[in-house]
Amino acid sequence: MFQMKNPWVAGTFWVVLYLVVTLSPLLILLIHPAPGGRGFWIEFSAALGYVGLAMMMLQFALTARFDAIAAPYGIDIVLQYHRYITQVAFALILAHPIILFFRDAQYLQLLNFFEAPWRARFAVISTIALILLVVTSLWRQKLKLNYEMWRTSHGILAVLAVALGLAHAFGVNYYLALPWKALLWILLALLAFGSLIYVRLIKPWLMTQKPYRVEAVVPQRGDTYTLVLRPQGHEGIRFLPGQFAWLTLDRSPYRIQEHPFSFSSNGDRPDQVALTIKAVGDFTNTIKDVQPGTKAFLDGPHGAFTPDRFDCSGLVLIANGVGVTPMISILVTLAERGDHRPIRLIYANGSWEDVAFREDLEYLNKRLDSLTVTHVIKNPPDDWPGESGYVDKELLARHIPHNREGWRYFLCGSPRFLDEVEKALHDLGVPAKYIHMEHFNLV
Numbered sequence: 001m002f003q004m005k006n007p008w009v010a011g012t013f014w015v016v017l018y019l020v021v022t023l024s025p026l027l028i029l030l031i032h033p034a035p036g037g038r039g040f041w042i043e044f045s046a047a048l049g050y051v052g053l054a055m056m057m058l059q060f061a062l063t064a065r066f067d068a069i070a071a072p073y074g075i076d077i078v079l080q081y082h083r084y085i086t087q088v089a090f091a092l093i094l095a096h097p098i099i100l101f102f103r104d105a106q107y108l109q110l111l112n113f114f115e116a117p118w119r120a121r122f123a124v125i126s127t128i129a130l131i132l133l134v135v136t137s138l139w140r141q142k143l144k145l146n147y148e149m150w151r152t153s154h155g156i157l158a159v160l161a162v163a164l165g166l167a168h169a170f171g172v173n174y175y176l177a178l179p180w181k182a183l184l185w186i187l188l189a190l191l192a193f194g195s196l197i198y199v200r201l202i203k204p205w206l207m208t209q210k211p212y213r214v215e216a217v218v219p220q221r222g223d224t225y226t227l228v229l230r231p232q233g234h235e236g237i238r239f240l241p242g243q244f245a246w247l248t249l250d251r252s253p254y255r256i257q258e259h260p261f262s263f264s265s266n267g268d269r270p271d272q273v274a275l276t277i278k279a280v281g282d283f284t285n286t287i288k289d290v291q292p293g294t295k296a297f298l299d300g301p302h303g304a305f306t307p308d309r310f311d312c313s314g315l316v317l318i319a320n321g322v323g324v325t326p327m328i329s330i331l332v333t334l335a336e337r338g339d340h341r342p343i344r345l346i347y348a349n350g351s352w353e354d355v356a357f358r359e360d361l362e363y364l365n366k367r368l369d370s371l372t373v374t375h376v377i378k379n380p381p382d383d384w385p386g387e388s389g390y391v392d393k394e395l396l397a398r399h400i401p402h403n404r405e406g407w408r409y410f411l412c413g414s415p416r417f418l419d420e421v422e423k424a425l426h427d428l429g430v431p432a433k434y435i436h437m438e439h440f441n442l443v
Contacts, residue, residue, distance in 0.1 A: 011072035025050030045099035052092030057192040064195040074304040119171025126164035133157040204253035214294040222354040236270030241333035242326040245300025262325040278322035305438040313406035320348040323413035348376040393424040412438040
């Protein structure tokens, strides 16, 4: 795509395309209206249903991890949008039958599942599947669904909701009687289910062609471990420092058991890659026990959280806990490149013993003469000479450059930490366009 290297152009393009596709039912109605006589509220409810269905169909493309779509925003933003827009689509689709029932009570007869026509049965099952999809997504932890079980059921419910919703639309056949209108929805369905086939079949097959083996598991402070991988039978993958990959460990990539982790190694060295993982859950607690030689697969690289995509005169890296992982990748890569731009790392932890990569940062501080590392310890030892407490506005004012132009700010950490640091930077006059964030909550 000729101009798509510009993130602003690419971002605008995908937003416009998304709006055009989701609003296409209304555009089609304007181009060639269906026969009249049903009244405003009936037509309005149908329009809401079609727009909601179009949104649900596009969800498959949003979660397929297409780099061209995710690159302008970052895949974490795309996945967050996916969560929120599903709720919007759910509201639109649910409003469709509710408006019909209030407008004409005769439509309530369609809820008699065993006597209703098949098009109504399709609508009922589709709506139930959609309700279950939203409920299990919003309250997964309260329902105690593990990630693998939830993801499997999430995919099945999404397919049911969309496929039966489309079957309902074709069964009603009010707006889709003309062949060209039906063709547009068929093409949209092919896009949706083609994305699903790509994610579930094609991408896992591509991953099997480039397997990895675990070379070592290196313990870090703060109950954190670095998984070192070697490519088997291929050259490995190059990634931009700060990016991440989905890891499948000791099982087939066709199994729905993968987890996203940031690279912590040199992005210019594909012959050896490292992922650093904090033990905080069922899967991550097992990393310390992984044996060398274990087979692994990577889906990546992904993410726009990298200084390589921007022209800048200096970098400010701000992290807490294991959020330092992409920062380590950035620092290691820039050190190997001999980069001389000024870099300031502000790294927050609960205690001095929790500081992952402590020795590595000391070494990098010597290799990168332009690097300044500021440790912020919440509960420091008695003789602690550095910063303590929290990364707040006053602390940032002491350590970020006074000249805001030309610097890029990269933030990675827990959601609350990111919210507070981002607000503090805004209060200090740092333009929003210079701030880049990586969130932990991708799943």
